[in-house]
Amino acid sequence: MNEQSEILIYQTEDGETKIQTLLKDETVWLSQAQMAELFDKATPTINEHIKNIYEEGELSEESTIRNFRIVQTEGKREVSRDVNFYNLDVIISVGYRVKSRRGTQFRQWATRRLKEYIVKGFVLDDERLERGSDYDYFNELVERVRAIRVSERRFYQKITDIYATSIDYNPDHPMTQEFFATVQNKFHFAIHGHTAAEMIIERSDANHPLMGLTSFKGEKIRQSDITIAKNYLAEDELKSMNRIVDQYLSFAEEQAAQRKPMHMKDWITKLHGFLELNDRSILHNAGTVTKAQAEKKAIAEYKKYLKIQDQKTVSDFDKTVKRKIGKAKKKKD
Incomplete structure (x- = not known):
């Protein structure tokens, strides 16, 4: 993947699933296969929902799809492939359509990470830090x-x-x-x-x-x-x-x-x-x-x-009055 992007590990609340997400251009990106894993649905189901999202005009393909070259294991060998990734808007829309509780959890997690990224310029990824990665x-x-x-x-x-x-x-x-x-x-x-x-x-x-x-x-x-x-x-x-x-x-x-x-x-x-x-x-x-x-x-x-x-406390005014009265009495005497 592009060196200017960041890899974040998202783990579902039940701890059963870990997904390697991509952070770039102030949003989070997932492939269809990753969304299928996230929402526990078949990849064709995810593909169908994405197709409907674009056909219904809910989102624009141009601004929500990015192509990234990734290395993945196929059989016993590693292969480099160009894969379409979809931004957080698409991920959230798919989550609503599949009525997934995980979709809400992921949105909350991603929103926190994006806010952190915008403020700091980078985010804190538990897993990478614990592995001792070189990090600012x-x-x-x-x-x-x-x-x-x-x-x-x-x-x-x-x-x-x-x-x-x-x-x-x-x-x-x-x-x-x-x-x-x-x-x-x-x-x-x-x-x-x-x-x-x-x-x-x-x-x-x-x-x-x-x-x-x-x-x-x-x-x-x-x-x-x-x-x-x-x-x-x-x-x-x-x-x-x-x-x-x-x-x-x-x-x-x-x-x-x-x-x-x-x-x-x-x-x-x-x-x-x-x-x-x-x-x-x-x-x-x-x-x-x-x-x-x-x-x-x-x-x-x-x-x-x-x-x-x-x-x-005797006020300054009271002190002054008392002092003047005292002086006046002395003069009379």
Whole structure:
């Protein structure tokens, strides 16, 4: 096949079928034989559907067919043949006509890969990476991890950024949704035994100095500061959290430098491993307090705190008036 094209391995969800697909010109291409294998139909059936697609004017032959020279095994010898390949539009249309669940699965897979290709200029193919193929991906990944490490993003955002470098990354996968929803709490629980919401409930207190906060933006506490769990961390807790996050990021960079592909499940497993290595507890549930409950309590404490501060604080205007009154009395005396 053309050197400017890329080969991707598609595996059906049931794991029974693997198909070598061709990525070129920002679309995916399959031959009739490959579509027959994908949809578990006879090749003549696929041919008939394609013929009808063109005859009915659903798609144009000119823009959806490409001829590629491929090497295939015939008997005991390898033969080079020119074979017609059909783009993703045709594949999807055939999938609808044969009413194949696999057609939907393939479309979702291909769409993710095409988006990745358009953004990055290449895609991440598990099988080729695991065979140690010469590939740009790891060089870019090293730089990407380094950029994440020095970024100003919050600690848990850095962890999710690393997770997103998985070679099988899918933002819509249930595994991803759960990881993103729990990663912040996993770190908080590991450091002080509470989820983020539980800590806000426990530590936000109008009667404490600075309402219990240890850090906040600007010179005055604002409502946006009081609902961020990290702002309540003690110095030693913050240092511990930063050390574990840095270990995790160092590991990510080392994996990339060694050209080791990482899947979504690998990053989740490694995160738990790092926490256990540091003798930290692992959170296995959502905690006892919701985010909404924590915010409600913190805001209530904040309102109390403001009233207390108002009572303690004498405004500049009041100070000036008092000073002038004092001077006036002295003159009279």
